[in-house]
Amino acid sequence: MISPASTLTIALRALRANKMRSSLTMLGIIIGVAAVIAMLSIGAAARQRIADEINSMGSNLLIVFSGSTSSGGARMGTGTDPTISLEDVEAMLRECPSVLDAAPMHSGSAQIVYGNRNWSTGIIGTTASVLHINAWEMLHGRAFTPQDERYSAKVCLLGMTVADELFGAIDPVGRIVRIKHVPFRVLGVLKPKGQSMTGQDQDDVVYVPITTAQRKLFGGTLPGMVRFVMVKATGLHALDQAEQEIVALLRHRHRIGPGQTDDFTVRNLTQMMQIAITLANIMTILLGAIASISLLVGGIGILNLMLVSVTERTREIGIRIAVGAKTWDIRLQFIMEAMTLSLIGGLIGIVLGQAGSIGLCMAAGLPVHVSAAGIALSFGFSAAVGIFFGYYPAHKASLLNPIDALRYE
């Protein structure tokens, strides 16, 4: 039996003898492997991005929206009809065992003024619970206290963008800003949260106590009511239970009989994220499958090259068999040739694919992701392509009749 090292030497010599043909065949594998690697890496990066987004939004979240209103046949969307009251929120905290925390949210927009500077931004009335629910932290100063909420204190928390626009390098904590001509004392600045998945600046916002928002800023439109409530369940598996408890509670409190539709909407953020991740996975599989087809085509290139090579080298095969090569010696020689092609091509493809995906991820603002599993998979896959597409020509070569092969011109 011939040694693997000798087989490799023979394979390299045979491939070198036809450099152009070997490199073109290898190019097929290079493109295939590079495409698979790039697609898997980009898919993994997209998935990572979505996972990061979930973590930044806080986990185990439900959002309960007030109902929608209609105005002259035009339906205004969820949260426009104020059906949920602060009492409803307190009842949720009190009566729903699967609800860990809940923050009423009441939003609007207004101009905020400090000295000679002003800025138009979103104003959200809420409670300090919103910080706990979303795992947001303060950069400077402190959050609201229950007293601030009870007495409708004219205090506010600034997002980083607002703080920068109004104060620049000045420390805003303790300063007085005016919102709708009402003076507010700045209690603190929130840590930057960056862009949301939809590209919105999550730091371009001002938080005020919910009662203050209702009585001093947007009281005219929705007295005592909230547009939506952010709810944190006691755990990931308690989300469905919490949703059921909230629906039952609100239907009871709003006196909605059986068969009547809810005047509120519950959305499960984790579910949305899971759907997004599932979609990203499907995209990855789809792109990977398309890329695999190019690898398959590369493999057929190898098959073609090897078949031509076996025919051209019939006489060589005859000589080898005549001087004592056994069936497996010949078979191994040609499989080794096919594998050498596919593995060298695979290695180059991995390097190019990885470089390409890093470039694409950086251009698209996705986290750069080097998938070790993807690299191992592609390497194994290209070896398998070599064996699979090299086997038939190798088998054909090994069964040649030496008498005919030696006479072959």
Next chain:
Amino acid sequence: MTAPVDATSHLINLRTVSKEYAMGDNRIRALDDVSLTIARGEFVSVMGPSGSGKSTLMNIIGCLDTPSAGSYRLDGQDVGRLGRDELARIRNRTIGFVFQGFNLLARTSALENVALPLLYSGSRAEERYSRAREALATVGLADREHHHPNQLSGGQQQRVTIARAIVNQAPVILADEPTGNLDSATGIEIMNLFVRLNREAGITVIVVTHEREIAQYGRRLIKFRDGRIVSDAELAP
């Protein structure tokens, strides 16, 4: 008629060997009931017109083909019923082939060509190359080991083939028209090399030829016609 040799030393022993081929609807009987013994150390010339069956005989003796009927014992072993890989092993150890068209691997050095049988007998690289160098030295090509076949003359190429045939210390050299592609002076050199290997190393040499002058180098001449031996005689030295 046959050379007077001791039966136990018969290296090659064919008994009523026939070989039939199917050619379309016809069956061609290339060998017809041939019985032949060749002893270790003989130098046999086989002559006959083309189609006489001498090539078929060589293929069977060389274990490239198996008989349709009859038995063939090579070095005491019945090779008629062996499988493909077992025949390959016997060719590797027992037979050295020399062809009319040389049949060397192109783009491969003389040294690598000579070492080829050792590659398939599983020898390690150092051993392969040292034995291949010895064999090249024996045929007088010690200074040509890195030349490729296309850099060598016909006579040199044929000597590389002979080195390949003896590198594994095979007891038999089968030469099929070894001088067919060579000019007569070179042909004489090659035949003298066979004579020397036969006399000095005791290698059994069987040469197939259609040239009477070439056949004269042997010490025994077998003539073939229509798949049968028509004469088998010792030649005067």
